[in-house]
Amino acid sequence: QVQLQESGPGLVRPSETLSLTCTVSGGSISSYYWSWFRQPPGKALEWIGYIYSSGTTKYNPSLKSRVTISVDTSKNQFSLKVSSLTAADTAVYYCARHTAYQLPMAPQYNYHYLDVWGKGTTVTVSS
Amino acid sequence: DIVMTQSPLSLPVTPGEPASISCRSSQSLVHSNGYNYLEWFLQKPGQSPQLLIYLGSNRASGVPDRFSGSGSGTDFTLKISRVEADDVGVYYCMQDLQDRTFGQGTKVEIK
Numbered sequence: 001q002v003q004l005q006e007s008g009p010g011l012v013r014p015s016e017t018l019s020l021t022c023t024v025s026g027g028s029i030s031s032y033y034w035s036w037f038r039q040p041p042g043k044a045l046e047w048i049g050y051i052y053s054s055g056t057t058k059y060n061p062s063l064k065s066r067v068t069i070s071v072d073t074s075k076n077q078f079s080l081k082v083s084s085l086t087a088a089d090t091a092v093y094y095c096a097r098h099t100a101y102q103l104p105m106a107p108q109y110n111y112h113y114l115d116v117w118g119k120g121t122t123v124t125v126s127s
Numbered sequence: 128d129i130v131m132t133q134s135p136l137s138l139p140v141t142p143g144e145p146a147s148i149s150c151r152s153s154q155s156l157v158h159s160n161g162y163n164y165l166e167w168f169l170q171k172p173g174q175s176p177q178l179l180i181y182l183g184s185n186r187a188s189g190v191p192d193r194f195s196g197s198g199s200g201t202d203f204t205l206k207i208s209r210v211e212a213d214d215v216g217v218y219y220c221m222q223d224l225q226d227r228t229f230g231q232g233t234k235v236e237i238k
Contacts, residue, residue, distance in 0.1 A: 035227075045168075045176065045219060047227035060226060061128075094175055101181070106160035112223075113166060113181040115188070120175050 002027035004095050004118035011124050018082040018123060022095030029053050029076045033098035033112050036069060036080045038091035039120075046091075050098065051078055085125045092120040129153055129222050133230035139238045140210045148233045150203045150220035156183075157200055157224075164224035167196055167205045170232075171216040179218075180205065212237060 008020035022034065036048040049059035051069045059067050063082070071078040082089060098112035130153040140146045156163050163183035168176040178187040180196035183203060193208040207214060217232040 044232050045170075045221070045229045047221075047229075058226070103160060103162055103182075106162065109158075109160045109162075111162065111164075111182060113178060113187070114168075114176075115178055117175040117177070 002097065002116050004097065004116060006093060006095050006118045006121040008093075008121055008123070010122055011126065012085055013127050014085055014087065014125055016085055018080070018085055018089065018125075020080045020093055020095075020121065020123070022078050022080075022118060024076045024078075024097075029071065029073055029078065032100075034071070034078050035096045035098065035114065037094045037096060038089075039094070040088070040091045045094075048080065048082075048093075087125050090123065090125045092122050094118055094120045129156075129225050129228050131220055131222055131228055131230035133218075133220060133233050136231060136233055138233055138235045140207075140214075140235055141238050142212055143209050146207045146210050146214075146235065148205045148218050148220075148235075150198075150205070150230050152201045152203075152222055155200045156203075156222050163199050163203070164222060165196075165198075165203050166221045166223065167194075168219045168221065169214070169216050170219065171213075174216075176219065210235075210237075 003025045005023045012018050030053045035050040039045050049069050051057045066083045068081040095118045096114045097116040099115045100110040103109045132151045134149045165183045167180040170176045184196045195206050220230045
């Protein structure tokens with residue numbers, strides 16, 4: 001079955017840019033939406049943004065100015081960059097897949113639910 | 128932003144007994160297509176979230192039928208008919224009508 005694996009540095013300095021990659025195995029990255037989430041220590045989950053395999057993106061408005069998500073279909077990977085890091089960006093970062101579900105009572109719509117998650121990678125922002 | 132509020136935040140449960148978690152949104156989660164854009168997740172200790180319920184009441188693949196979701200508009204409920212020890216963890220509701228926002232989480236633990 002499809003598996004997701006996040007990778008990247010565990011420690012990043014304040015004001016620098018974080019770069020994470022999510023590698024998709026056991027299936028194709030094409031024709032799916034893919035999201036990034038994060039979870040600060042002891043806190044709730046936060047959605048960062050998503051990308052479609054064609055490259056279309058949408059970001060959380062609270063992070064939009066500092067976030068870029070990209071996709072490399074040849075490598076079956078998508079990536080996250082977060083700039084101008086502060087201690088508040090310290091979190092476990094997760095990538096996840098959205099699967100399309102055609103709505104029975106409204107077949108012109110597809111709903112995209114989050115069905116596969118990576119194990120997460122811990123990122124600490126500290127000097 | 129749509130704000131999601133869960134209650135209770137902590138829920139001690141007895142195995143074999145039912146349990147219920149409430150989730151309220153600051154505005155209606157009914158899409159123009161008539162469906163409620165709400166998901167429930169369980170995050171077991173040390174693990175990533177796992178989908179339980181989507182569209183307010185649809186059980187995800189492989190989820191035991193002791194889990195059920197209900198509600199519409201701004202008020203939603205996740206029910207566990209008979210709690211098992213493996214059900215411990217933090218439960219989150221998430222709206223995906225406008226971007227995605229989560230509730231604070233409800234920690235379920237065995238009494």
